[in-house]
Amino acid sequence: MNIVLRLAWRNIWRQPRRTWLTTGAMVFSNILLVFMISLQFGMYGLMINNTLQVFSGHMQVQAPGYVDDAKMRQVVDDVQPLAAHLREALGSDTVAARARAFALASSEDRTYGIAIYGVEPRHEPRVSNLPGLVEHGRYLQDDDAYEIVIGSVLARNLQVATGDELTLLGSGVDGSFAAAVVVVAGIFESGVKDIDRNIAQMPLTAFQDMFYMNGAGHQVVILAPSLADAPELQARVEALVGADDGLVVQDWDALQPGLRQAIQADMSSAFFMYGILVVLVAFSVLNTQLMSVLERTHEFGVVMALGMKPGLLGRIVLLESALMGLLGFVLGVIAGTALTAWLSVRGFTMPGMDEMAAQFNLPARIYPPVTLLSVAIGPFVVFVFTLLASVYPAWRLRRLHPVEAMRVN
Amino acid sequence: MRILIVLVRLAWRYLWRNHRRTIIMLGAIVLGTWAMIFMTALTRGMVDQMIADGISAIPGHVQVHGQGYLDDPSVTRSIPLSDEEFAARFADAGFSAWATRVRVPAVITSERESRGVTLLGIDPAAERDFSFVDYGAVDGRFLESPEDSGIVIGAKLADTLETRVGKRVVLMSQDPDNDIADRGFRVVGVFEANMQAFEEGFVFVGKATAQKMLRMGTATTEAVFVGDDYRNVEPVYDKVAAGVGDAVTVSRWTEVDTYLGTMLKTMDGFVLVWMIVIFLALSFGLVNTLVMAVFERVREIGLMLALGMKPAMILGQIIIESMMLLALGLLIGTALAWASIVPLEGGIDLSAVGEGMEMWGASSVLYPKLYLEDVVLANVVVLVLGFFASLSPAWRASRYEPVEAITKVG
Numbered sequence A: 001m002n003i004v005l006r007l008a009w010r011n012i013w014r015q016p017r018r019t020w021l022t023t024g025a026m027v028f029s030n031i032l033l034v035f036m037i038s039l040q041f042g043m044y045g046l047m048i049n050n051t052l053q054v055f056s057g058h059m060q061v062q063a064p065g066y067v068d069d070a071k072m073r074q075v076v077d078d079v080q081p082l083a084a085h086l087r088e089a090l091g092s093d094t095v096a097a098r099a100r101a102f103a104l105a106s107s108e109d110r111t112y113g114i115a116i117y118g119v120e121p122r123h124e125p126r127v128s129n130l131p132g133l134v135e136h137g138r139y140l141q142d143d144d145a146y147e148i149v150i151g152s153v154l155a156r157n158l159q160v161a162t163g164d165e166l167t168l169l170g171s172g173v174d175g176s177f178a179a180a181v182v183v184v185a186g187i188f189e190s191g192v193k194d195i196d197r198n199i200a201q202m203p204l205t206a207f208q209d210m211f212y213m214n215g216a217g218h219q220v221v222i223l224a225p226s227l228a229d230a231p232e233l234q235a236r237v238e239a240l241v242g243a244d245d246g247l248v249v250q251d252w253d254a255l256q257p258g259l260r261q262a263i264q265a266d267m268s269s270a271f272f273m274y275g276i277l278v279v280l281v282a283f284s285v286l287n288t289q290l291m292s293v294l295e296r297t298h299e300f301g302v303v304m305a306l307g308m309k310p311g312l313l314g315r316i317v318l319l320e321s322a323l324m325g326l327l328g329f330v331l332g333v334i335a336g337t338a339l340t341a342w343l344s345v346r347g348f349t350m351p352g353m354d355e356m357a358a359q360f361n362l363p364a365r366i367y368p369p370v371t372l373l374s375v376a377i378g379p380f381v382v383f384v385f386t387l388l389a390s391v392y393p394a395w396r397l398r399r400l401h402p403v404e405a406m407r408v409n
Numbered sequence B: 001m002r003i004l005i006v007l008v009r010l011a012w013r014y015l016w017r018n019h020r021r022t023i024i025m026l027g028a029i030v031l032g033t034w035a036m037i038f039m040t041a042l043t044r045g046m047v048d049q050m051i052a053d054g055i056s057a058i059p060g061h062v063q064v065h066g067q068g069y070l071d072d073p074s075v076t077r078s079i080p081l082s083d084e085e086f087a088a089r090f091a092d093a094g095f096s097a098w099a100t101r102v103r104v105p106a107v108i109t110s111e112r113e114s115r116g117v118t119l120l121g122i123d124p125a126a127e128r129d130f131s132f133v134d135y136g137a138v139d140g141r142f143l144e145s146p147e148d149s150g151i152v153i154g155a156k157l158a159d160t161l162e163t164r165v166g167k168r169v170v171l172m173s174q175d176p177d178n179d180i181a182d183r184g185f186r187v188v189g190v191f192e193a194n195m196q197a198f199e200e201g202f203v204f205v206g207k208a209t210a211q212k213m214l215r216m217g218t219a220t221t222e223a224v225f226v227g228d229d230y231r232n233v234e235p236v237y238d239k240v241a242a243g244v245g246d247a248v249t250v251s252r253w254t255e256v257d258t259y260l261g262t263m264l265k266t267m268d269g270f271v272l273v274w275m276i277v278i279f280l281a282l283s284f285g286l287v288n289t290l291v292m293a294v295f296e297r298v299r300e301i302g303l304m305l306a307l308g309m310k311p312a313m314i315l316g317q318i319i320i321e322s323m324m325l326l327a328l329g330l331l332i333g334t335a336l337a338w339a340s341i342v343p344l345e346g347g348i349d350l351s352a353v354g355e356g357m358e359m360w361g362a363s364s365v366l367y368p369k370l371y372l373e374d375v376v377l378a379n380v381v382v383l384v385l386g387f388f389a390s391l392s393p394a395w396r397a398s399r400y401e402p403v404e405a406i407t408k409v410g
Helices: A002-012 A016-056 A079-090 A152-158 A193-198 A204-210 A227-241 A257-294 A297-305 A310-346 A353-358 A372-389 A391-399 A402-407 B002-017 B019-057 B083-090 B155-161 B196-201 B207-213 B234-244 B258-295 B298-306 B311-344 B351-359 B372-398 B402-407
Strands: A059-062 A095-106 A111-119 A134-137 A147-151 A165-171 A177-188 A199-203 A219-222 A248-251 B062-066 B097-109 B114-122 B150-154 B168-174 B180-191 B202-206 B222-226 B248-252
Touching: A002 A310, A016 A227, A016 A257, A016 A310, A016 A372, A016 B258, A059 A227, A079 A095, A079 A219, A079 A227, A095 A204, A095 B097, A095 B114, A111 A152, A111 A204, A111 B097, A111 B114, A111 B168, A147 A152, A147 A165, A147 A193, A152 A177, A152 A193, A177 A204, A193 A199, A199 A204, A227 A248, A257 A297, A257 A310, A257 A372, A257 A391, A257 B019, A257 B258, A257 B351, A297 A310, A297 A402, A310 A372, A310 A391, A353 B258, A372 A391, B002 B019, B002 B311, B019 B258, B019 B311, B019 B372, B062 B234, B083 B097, B083 B234, B097 B155, B097 B207, B114 B155, B114 B196, B114 B207, B150 B155, B150 B168, B150 B196, B155 B180, B155 B196, B180 B207, B196 B202, B196 B351, B202 B207, B222 B234, B234 B248, B258 B298, B258 B311, B258 B372, B298 B311, B298 B402, B311 B372
Parallel strands: A111 A199, A147 A177, B114 B202, B150 B180
Antiparallel strands: A059 A219, A059 A248, A095 A111, A095 A165, A095 A219, A134 A177, A147 A199, A165 A177, B062 B222, B062 B248, B097 B114, B097 B168, B097 B222, B150 B202, B168 B180
């Protein structure tokens, strides 16, 4: 085996320029792939985390159909006891009950329609980032009743500051008239315009009072330790609430259907581009190896006449490609990782990134993480295609006849 | 001239001496060209549609608002110009379309549900051409006049509110004194739109009806102007800005929707980067092919030089060879791209990831758009960069010492 390896190694350096050009194509695409895939994975992770942890959680217990229609009367009965039960049974703090309604909020000078959430002040901070994002005033406390926390854009639009009063006007769960006067306790700023413009939170008990909820709510939000833990946790939650309670557990995909699809759409267009790149490299390898086999026909005839088996020759040719592929792999991964690692410290941004990123709850500067998978997967595929591309040139050797081959000059 | 013909003929024959190599390289160029043009057509189609949808929601290419309205979309920040003043200034200005409207946030309530929406008080005749609602395709009917007392809402909203044509809903907003302004409307029409967000977020009522409900006299909060080309709104902008004076804010659509504006701006850059990346991946193979082609005929080149052929001609011949290869690949690749885009022009259904596309701001049917500029750009990029890539092998070939080259054992 040693001699085969040595032969293959020497063969590829007979034409150093050609070898470097072929390897160069691999290195070029490998650097691109490592960088692009790391950036993508980093972005997807951020998109999911930012979207889920700000508000919706990894899963929610809801009434059937609420996820599509979000109607006021699709309620979860006795929502606080249910949340308490889940907290105890799961041995987890990251469970909180909520209710939601639309109402007209009026300050002295302005009136806007908003979405009001009733939350449990003690538990809400464990399932959502919003309570931690209060910029002015404070978040809700256990003994609050008709206090409210609103987003920064809403506060600006309503022209209110903490301590000011708002009049809320809406419809209760039974369609009756619901109204209340609340005091602005805090103002949060999430950076997501839709949230900052539309959302307000008040204590769940006061909410239930105002909207005649009779102890009911709309959702129990559950945050898993990480995205990977979510499916297992969901199975446990499903075992606890059961279908006979007339409730369903919705996973993050159902809660944010756009998220996974946006990622899928982006991935498929990216993979199309990567695919083209890889196939172009394969063409380059195929051309090089075919030429190098053809120009050695005479020489192959000689060694075959001396007793070398065509199978061994084929192996040498494959090994040559493997060596070139390996070289491209190693150099590409090193350079690609170096570039990505540099960006993971310095951050990646480009013109127009501000506006584009905001659309997906992303920061304007992205620090792509370097992981084994994101670094290795692209170059690995390139390597496999390199080998595949040299199958044909190697396979041709099987049909080589020593005498005829030696006649070729 | 005769020399050129000889060189071309020589190049062509050299190209096919090793037809396997040429065909493989040709395959790579064809694939690369196809990918450049195909991918560009998909992206262009998507962005075009996004912008078309986006502009129809804004709507218009240039907008006029009362000062501070964009930050504080309130009925108190109406435009200090009457409809008559607008008409006097812009009736003959040559815009494709323009309209004044009332646009304020409101809450809509049925007997079952409440939702926050954007109330649009419009003159239906003025907006027919640029509205995202196809008046004819509305379930029920669209508004008929500014005084129409009905309301037209989106299908998704009708669903959530559990209402339908013929039923009543209540709209609530504020009047200029911040008293609650409310009014009952009969739903006269339900529209469908490309984007679910439009169906959920917008309701249409007559302009005069809205003004009466909001107790705002004949004031409006928004004026919209549509020009001929959304890519170049400056002529419209200049005319509008000159016409309305300083008391109002004039904005281009790219400023109202910065995400879309950025998309449009970065598109050309993206297309060019994509083409160059593909070319670079190709270039390694191209240079390699040329190097090999030169290498295997070193002795012939030496002989030609010895017989008195000028080095410049060797250089020219190899560059012609490279250009021919590229041109042939471009021709086939472009034809292939065209052939694969034309059958898709009816639209590619992406509803499987529809909600994801909506997050990108795109609708769920993708119509690829093949632009002549993009085809030309792809061809120019490949030919120009290809020329530079082939310079080095060609230069090397023309610098051989005849005697050394002839005696070289290949």
